[in-house]
Amino acid sequence: EAQVTQNPRYLITVTGKKLTVTCSQNMNHEYMSWYRQDPGLGLRQIYYSMNVEVTDKGDVPEGYKVSRKEKRNFPLILESPSPNQTSLYFCASSLWGLNNSPLHFGNGTRLTVT
Amino acid sequence: GQQVMQIPQYQHVQEGEDFTTYCNSSTTLSNIQWYKQRPGGHPVFLIQLVKSGEVKKQKRLTFQFGEAKKNSSLHITATQTTDVGTYFCAGPVETSYDKVIFGPGTSLSVIP
Numbered sequence: 001e002a003q004v005t006q007n008p009r010y011l012i013t014v015t016g017k018k019l020t021v022t023c024s025q026n027m028n029h030e031y032m033s034w035y036r037q038d039p040g041l042g043l044r045q046i047y048y049s050m051n052v053e054v055t056d057k058g059d060v061p062e063g064y065k066v067s068r069k070e071k072r073n074f075p076l077i078l079e080s081p082s083p084n085q086t087s088l089y090f091c092a093s094s095l096w097g098l099n100n101s102p103l104h105f106g107n108g109t110r111l112t113v114t
Numbered sequence: 115g116q117q118v119m120q121i122p123q124y125q126h127v128q129e130g131e132d133f134t135t136y137c138n139s140s141t142t143l144s145n146i147q148w149y150k151q152r153p154g155g156h157p158v159f160l161i162q163l164v165k166s167g168e169v170k171k172q173k174r175l176t177f178q179f180g181e182a183k184k185n186s187s188l189h190i191t192a193t194q195t196t197d198v199g200t201y202f203c204a205g206p207v208e209t210s211y212d213k214v215i216f217g218p219g220t221s222l223s224v225i226p
Contacts, residue, residue, distance in 0.1 A: 031212070033214065035216075040123075040218060041218060042202060042216045042217060042218035042219050043157070043202065043204075043216040044216070045213060045214050045215070045216075048212055048213065048214070050212055056210075056212065056213070058213055058214075059213070059215070090156060090157070092157075097206075097212050098145075098147065098204065098205070098206045098212075098214045099144060099145065099206050099212075102147060102159035102162065103147075103149075103157070103159060103204075103214070104159070105156040105157050105158070106156065107155075107156050108156050
């Protein structure tokens with residue numbers, strides 16, 4: 001089944017403790033991206049990647065890192081999480097990017113930083 | 115910077131009533147996509163509009179892209195409880211087609 005898989009679904013952590021949220025897609029998509037969703041603000045793009053070893057900042061990249069060492073994986077790294085990073089996170093992929101193809105979203109990761 | 119707004123933010127309708135949400139961009143969009151997110155779920159792609167003035171229909175859903183390609187609308191005829199969710203519009207950022215900007219969404223509640 002074609003899908004985007006995120007793990008974990010829920011994560012509670014403390015300020016400053018490094019964490020990684022994994023994202024994997026099995027559709028051979030070139031484009032992958034991360035979003036955070038907060039009430040009243042909709043979805044905001046954190047980082048995106050057009051291809052392996054190519055990553056770029058979205059609208060809200062501060063406090064986050066990503067890597068794209070393989071086509072299928074696009075992990076989101078929080079080196080030193082802070083409470084303002086408490087949010088619902090979505091990973092998404094598409095064949096070529098928003099200009100030509102739809103985004104396929106993972107099920108989301110609800111992160112709480114205390 | 116570029117902004118995408120949606121109105122209304124919330125809409126409560128009686129089952130069987132129609133519903134419309136509007137999406138307005140501060141700049142011209144090369145294309146616009148619509149997504150639906152059910153409560154507790156993830157956004158799911160509905161449709162993409164590319165041409166100025168384009169109108170597309172999916173059963174009870176009608177999507178329009180404005181002539182100036184700066185606004186769009188989604189109209190649902192005779193809403194059903196299965197239509198409940200938040201509807202987002204999204205488009206590529208003007209200066210970088212690889213960056214995406216989403217509207218804040220319209221949350222639809224349907225009263226049976």
